[in-house]
Amino acid sequence: MNIAETSLETVKHAIQNQKSFFKNGHTRSISNRKETLETLYRMIKDHEEDIIHALQMDLNKSEMETYATEIGILLEEIRFVLKHMDEWAEPKKVKVAKTHIGSKSYSVPEPYGVTLIISPWNYPIQLALAPVIGAIAAGNTAIIKPSELTVHTSRLLERIISARFDGHVLKVIEGGVETTGHLLDQPFDYIFFTGSVPVGKVVMEAASKRLIPVTLELGGKSPCIVDETADIALAAKRIAFGKVTNAGQTCIAPDYLFLHKTIKEQFITEFKNAVVTFYGPEPLKNDKYGRIINERHFDRIASYLDDGEILLGGKLDRTFLKMEPTLMTPRDHSVPVMQEEIFGPVFPVLEYENLEEVIDYVTERPKPLALYLFTNNEATEAAITGNISYGGGCINDTLMHIVTPYLPFGGVGESGMGSYHGESSFSTFSHYKSVMKQTNKFDMSFRYPNGKFGMQLI
């Protein structure tokens, strides 16, 4: 089953529909926005089984993983946004400068208008709908373009959204590169893109032609550092969790490891124990262990096994597109596994002696989306967080910084621009209009050409 491209005419029509709907002011009302979010919430709840099934078909995601990383996150985000959006949507009074005495100033959040949300295949429900929550809360309409690679999820999203929404406020347009090209040619008011760095550049270039603001949630190589003071067994378990979730196909998965040379052997033993605890001695035979999205990505990831010596795992099952969690020592830093985003369960291990080596290595490369540090030493913590720029991350954990609505999530440099989740989703999809209301009780004549000093009462 393939996803068909959508024609240019259909794309144009969908946008025109939303443009006129936005213009009529319907989404300005907070209660209308809430109603849309409540409908979205009920839609997800009512289709939990369908979502679990679609993700099982597309990625062999287990029910538990789908609930934790897709459905649960979205429901929590909607509840959080519904609770706080009244406050976020209020105009905020700001201080008055001495030069402006007598006036009042406000910052007023207003929606951009019709937004485009382009999503990838790895968390195909969460990454399509999480930005929608912010877009709707802030008073926009949204067109979602899901990934064509997760066919069952794309079909499901189209079906359930078109059943609950008539397309004025929310619509799914399915397709691949051709359809995305049609969409990127249209006069959207905001584009929110989640995907790879190369396609992020295509999106930004297209947006620049119309000066459309963008958020880019991209990827890259996220380092994971374990120093000699860390709790090694706990670190190995939490790192293995970050790497095996969705079979490593997570934008913020730890991509490569930096292990202090004194704990390397112990770490490898503990990592192996963690994988056995999660999936038993033969992960390829475990139903709950995810698979790689397609043959092209499977072959790409499998080819990394030639880039060095395998320390753990390494078994493949091309029929079911499954790959063991694998630790390896890369031959050198120039091999593809050390140059490209891995996006799979292969984990290159580098060892280090001094923290400066790690800081130099990471800072000489594109700024990572995530960074994970395992340590019990506060000086190490300060050295890493103080000297390396990265989107976000955890100390003594992996992935968990993404699942709190209180931390804005996003990249920096090549790993992206802008952020979302919780209040930052609302602000991402809002323009903050600055308004100054002048007093008419007096006037300052010195501001005018040939004016006099002093205040004139009116």
Ligand code: NAD
């Ligand atoms: P991708 O960039 O190939 O595709 C993303 C979207 O862009 C899809 O909807 C696809 O149809 C569309 N697209 C693909 N090629 C296009 C082109 N040439 N022109 C226009 N549109 C095009 O990414 P992917 O393979 O779906 O996802 C994996 C990437 O996404 C990884 O790099 C990963 O790190 C990143 N990612 C980032 C985040 C984040 O939150 N920062 C989350 C998930 C994935």
